[in-house]
Amino acid sequence: MDMADVAVVWFRRDLRVHDNPTLQRALEENDRVVPLYTFEPGLFGARSRWIDEPRIGRRRARFVRESVQDLRQRMHERDGELLVRHGDPGSVVPAVAESVDADAVHAQRLPGTEERRTASAVESELESVGVDLTTHWTHTLHAIEDLPTAIEHVQDTFTPWKDSVEANSSVPEPLAPPESVPTPDMDGGSIPTLSELGYDERTDDTPGDDTPMPVPGGESAALERLQTYIFERDRLREYRETRNGLLGMDFSSKFSPWLAQGCLSPRRVKRAVDRYERERVSNDSTYWLVFELRWRDFFQFQLAKHGDAYFTPGGIQDREIVWNRDETAFRRWADGETGFPFVDAAMRELAATGYQSNRARQNAASFLANTLRIDWRWGAAYYESSLLDYDVASNYGNWAYVAGVGTDSRDRAFDVLWQAHNYDPDAEYVRHWVPELADLPPRYAHEPWRMDADEQARYGVELRVEYPEPIVDPNMHFDGPSS
Ligand SMILES: Cc1cc2nc3c(=O)[nH]c(=O)nc-3n(C[C@H](O)[C@H](O)[C@H](O)COP(=O)(O)OP(=O)(O)OC[C@H]3O[C@@H](n4cnc5c(N)ncnc54)[C@H](O)[C@@H]3O)c2cc1C
Incomplete structure (x- = not known):
């Protein structure tokens, strides 16, 4: 069998080039990759099922746009291009795969029930163009394959689960970002504006120094915050004492928006904590930040286990x-x-x-x-x-x-x-x-x-x-x- 030549990498909530095993696998196995992100009309501009509100408010829509913009920039720095589309993944991903004559499609595996349905739809549509979808679980500290139990037996209470992963599972080292992302020559397409996504254009939610939560989307801003919070401002030292604070930027890490879109890998955070422990201090605060990331992991595995019952x-x-x-x-x-x-x-x-x-x-x-x-x-x-x-x-x-x-x-x-x-x-x-x-x-x-x-x-x-x-x-x- 010939070595696969072109792979599409469908980005979901893994909007980063560092520690991205999905991108890495595609690069290892193919000569060229086509990174793709699609804004899903079923989410952006859609209404909630239970209440009279949008599913994604304007502020988060703005954050995702910025994250996509930054990802494209990081692809450019690696001689690559990020394709951006506005459409349902079930039609966009197979269409792109067909147009580049892809041999493989790789994507992040997510635990949400809708996200799983979306992936299944993509997978079955891809069958008709004869390409397989390979998914990779990449957003937790602990690898899903390395848990002490199979996912259906994950404990339903945090403490015993945490004790067992601490004892039996280690956190993999984060992968370095690739040096280049060879993409076939193609037009990436424009990033839809907020109004194209169904939101009012307003300037007052662009983060600035006087915004109460000044966090711009994107991997670059995430890595900067990681450095600032832990090393420059030296806030990790007292995290456990300050984390119940209410006002201001530095009582807790504020990594959450970036972790949620995958602009930041939790393993990258863990590595920064390890370094801080070696260079400065190892105390209950340094332990506690990783402890909170295990809470995050716990909920991811719980949702993977329970599916619809979660809701x-x-x-x-x-x-x-x-x-x-x-x-x-x-x-x-x-x-x-x-x-x-x-x-x-x-x-x-x-x-x-x-x-x-x-x-x-x-x-x-x-x-x-x-x-x-x-x-x-x-x-x-x-x-x-x-x-x-x-x-x-x-x-x-x-x-x-x-x-x-x-x-x-x-x-x-x-x-x-x-x-x-x-x-x-x-x-x-x-x-x-x-x-x-x-x-x-x-x-x-x-x-x-x-x-x-x-x-x-x-x-x-x-x-x-x-x-x-x-x-x-x-x-x-x-x-x-x-x-
Ligand atoms: C009702 C409710 C809803 C929540 N909804 C979300 C949500 O949609 N997204 C989200 O990321 N967090 C959610 N949390 C958890 C937590 O409040 C936020 O992660 C945290 O406040 C984010 O701020 P930080 O990054 O500064 O946290 P830090 O205190 O600096 O913690 C570091 C990281 O650990 C993780 N973490 C911390 N606490 C929790 C927790 N209780 N559960 C899961 N992960 C945790 C987060 O990834 C966080 O970024 C929710 C909590 C409650 C009580």
Whole structure:
């Protein structure tokens, strides 16, 4: 048999040239490769199944565009070209394969159920042009082939799973970027504009120094952030102590948007941590960043194991919970108008920036799912629309976990008032994102309903006028852990 000559590399959420085993394999086995990305109309500009929101909000659409732009640039630097299309992969990938007379098509293997269906559609369409699709699992720290158990036996609780991978599986070294990407001479096509993708063109969400979440898409920006956060600003040293922070760029890594689009490989992060440990310090903070990346891995493998059950109201355990479907209450939550300032701050931050800290996410999610008892999937769908770092496994997995239908069914209701006072003792976060409460002392900023009429007049915050009354009785029993 002749050596295969041309391979198409269909990029999905692996928008990078470093540590990209899919690209590497195609380069090893072929003389030329055709890197391809297609913006899927079923996602960009499409509406959510559960709520009245776009599946991909404008901010994330912008981030993906920038990531594709950067990937093309990195191909150019390697004498290659990235083909960019706007269309369904089931038709685009086979059409490109046919037009270049491809011998093989390689792509990233993803655990999401829709992503799997898309890959199956591509695979069966490729059959008609006589080319095989080969997929590669490349987005986790641990290799899927190197897990202690087969995917269908992956434990459903994090700690035993983590203990077993720490003991039995090692993290492969990340691959270096290829020096060249020989692409046949062809027109790459233009990158669709935001309006072609179905969004308003606006300039105010282009990241700049004064944007609250200044993260441009792309591998170049990701690698720069890796260097800045860990080495230049030396923030890894205290990550474990600062990671529950709420405001600012450096209390946590902010790697998530890049990890989600695959602009950054988790193994590349691990390598930077290893180097930091050798050169500077090895402590519980350096361990903890990798520990969090194992949480990320855990959700990826959980989704691969459970498939559609991951998205059911009762979750993977099929718990019997009657969820509320109160659209008015849902809207108040989404709009940051619940009258619980800590929750409202989180939701307004999300709307303004596309980001929330882990602490804010847990509280806002618990409030919707455990306090209001609204279908957790509506909340997850709202996050899917709004988050810059949306990842199907991490998002639906964390939501289910907080809602008590996830990997273990412990009650995870958060006492949001306790959380507010503990994690935002000076109400800095609340006063930043809920400016109408900016002049209140911390206790009232967190619990404005405690003000009597005179105090409301004195501080100029009249409840129901300047700020809503609490959507549920704040004296109700918040059960569950408060930590
Ligand atoms: C309701 C809810 C929804 C979430 N949705 C998403 C999502 O769609 N995409 C997403 O990447 N994360 C999600 N998370 C997890 C976590 O909140 C974010 O990964 C984190 O806040 C991102 O900021 P960072 O990169 O600075 O995190 P860091 O604290 O610096 O952590 C480093 C990396 O570890 C991983 N990580 C950390 N915590 C978690 C976790 N709990 N689960 C999985 N991975 C984790 C992320 O890749 C993160 O970038 C969600 C959490 C909750 C509670």
